[in-house]
Amino acid sequence: MVDSGMFHVVIVGAGFGGLECTRALRGAPVRITLIDRRNHHLFQPLLYQVATTSLATSEIAWPVRHLLRRRKEVTTLLGTVTGVDVAKKRVLLEDGGSLAYDALVLATGARHAYFGHDEWEPFAPGLKTLEDATTIRRRILSAFELAEREDDPARRQALLTLVIIGGGPTGVELAGTIAELARETLVGEFRRIDTRQARVVLIEAGDRLLPNFRPTLSAYAKAALEKLGVTVELGSAVTGCDGEGVVFGDRRLHARTIIWAAGVAASPAAEWLGAPADRAGRVIVEPDLTVPGRPEIFVIGDTAYAERQDGRPVPGIAPAAKQEGWHVADTIRRRLAGDATPHPFRYRHDGDLATIGKRAAVIDFGRFSLTGWIAWWVWGIAHIYFLIGLRNRLAVSLSWLWIYVTGQRSARLITQGEKAEDKNPGVR
């Protein structure tokens, strides 16, 4: 990259935090390099809908450089960061190159984590990327296909048992949609199995679902899931995952499809910086979101551990990452205008949302809450609104309208098989 002499902000990660920071720097006297190892920004709140065949991959992902095409001072770089030379103020890239920065914003996100049991991953994939979503979609759909071919009743039951580990919003949303898939979308299409007999089991170690919501909403979500046919198992930590199923509490459940929605670990940004981190690997940032002793380095989003005014941690959700991105842009602007005073980040919590299938949702606004179909519509309209671009709003609206009216989901594809399966139909 040619150094033009202008103040250079390097932003790593084009998720909600990094993109919002880039946007909020519009018009500031800076040039920006935005680095991501993927070419697309992903709307993660709807990723579970790709995993459950409701939406197409391209409906929730947009090429980053297209979003920023009119910002001539922004260079988008598809690349992988492998470290930071803090002393020389350079970001190190996988291809051997490096990039000098005046200010660095690390917004590198998180990945699902297995609490020291990485050996569970092949059996219980998590949901963070588009490929994760198509993997889970393939496994869910394949389970029904294999069950249709299976003669042994015990093996067939294991194929028709789908387990979701983790009772946060993602786990609740996956469980509800998979139940609808089995009880509505797929009904009548198989000849030997009744998909309504599928068991969808949601396992949560804590004593209630949606621990960040008020308890009445947790109870509502549990009842609503049970109405959809989901078995909710509370207070049981999973102690084993393998090709046969899961072990939780003192029980073993035979299941061929397991989905992990139980925990995340931050990207290795803390290691790059040699900065203090919490147990999940998040960089413990100063109140102004800078790294201790490094005011030119900011860490935001799921990679940062920041605190609210009341001392509780800022949650790992999209609105928090966006607010942090905006705050960092504001700090950079202030500094360039000569104001070096650290301004603490103040998190504004707008609410927590989770859907339960296509007819109910729970929303906790703090002061009041919503449940049922009205919450679903509020959730749906909010998410359409937050989608980027008219094109995607139209496409997602059409997809949802179709599901709502017909119960049919349009992205029921088994692709990218576990083994290479790209030859002729019906042919080895």
Add this chain to the structure above:
Amino acid sequence: MVDSGMFHVVIVGAGFGGLECTRALRGAPVRITLIDRRNHHLFQPLLYQVATTSLATSEIAWPVRHLLRRRKEVTTLLGTVTGVDVAKKRVLLEDGGSLAYDALVLATGARHAYFGHDEWEPFAPGLKTLEDATTIRRRILSAFELAEREDDPARRQALLTLVIIGGGPTGVELAGTIAELARETLVGEFRRIDTRQARVVLIEAGDRLLPNFRPTLSAYAKAALEKLGVTVELGSAVTGCDGEGVVFGDRRLHARTIIWAAGVAASPAAEWLGAPADRAGRVIVEPDLTVPGRPEIFVIGDTAYAERQDGRPVPGIAPAAKQEGWHVADTIRRRLAGDATPHPFRYRHDGDLATIGKRAAVIDFGRFSLTGWIAWWVWGIAHIYFLIGLRNRLAVSLSWLWIYVTGQRSARLITQGEKAEDKNPGVR
């Protein structure tokens, strides 16, 4: 499978031929098992639009068992056929099972072929499956991304050179759309390269493009492609493909992206049957589409070599496969009604179509032809019509309308990297 005693038709392959045969058997006194190794029927004529970011994968693929859900006499089986026991009249499956048939229809399609140069495949992927399409999409988009990062001018030029081998409809359609991608969709989004400088080269060994069309249309297509900036190289057979580029005639062209659209080979159905085959591996069938000496076995679509009334081969296109599927269903019906006379298949050629970008097409109806934007609209409306289901018609119409009006394509995703790339953004 439980044998119910009813006449059992086993159809292998849920492409255009197999699906049409299944449909045309509606109401016949038979039970049907339709086997495919994929869970979806693929609308192959639009596959090039997935490869070139215009359409989402799920817009051109539908779950087979959903299409046939109301046909209670049809069992859809996701499975892989590995052979046929002709004497025992059983289809052999990869999982060790087998299936008895009274009539067998092999509609197992074709795969791209490299004329004895299988070592070219890693460098020049072909286009037959959804995974092929996402692979080509990834390579095209990655080439521009890598060029943006490349400092060496020669390497950058190689990255900005995209070669399509084969001047049939698929090659013409790929070349035109890739040229529009570079000259319209991507313009203004990069900071160091001008995507309009990309070279799109279409290489055809014969002396004209679209050899199945009338010569005036071949000339029109060549001129229309050149107007879009495509370099058309005629009369030069490719003699080498590697990581550096292609060798054709006595020239080497440095190119990092090569797409194969030059030849196909049939599925191994002929080997299963021990039946005579042509050079491309297609079973040489009797005039009634049965295998010589095996009146209970039919072969149709790209796996069969059948002849028109005038002795020319039936072309490997969707309408031909559908007509053959219908003919087989009709033959089975006649036989079950007591008419064992072989009825020869009569192919009705409706025309040949190919698009050149989003503003022109060529259509050869035999008696007359169409070119230009009116041909494009006829092509577009015909393809919307042949899509299955209102949902997909609406979605594809929206996608096309958007591209037509804005030039923007909505499925610009780099997914399923050559290496595993499913970790954090910007993170090793």
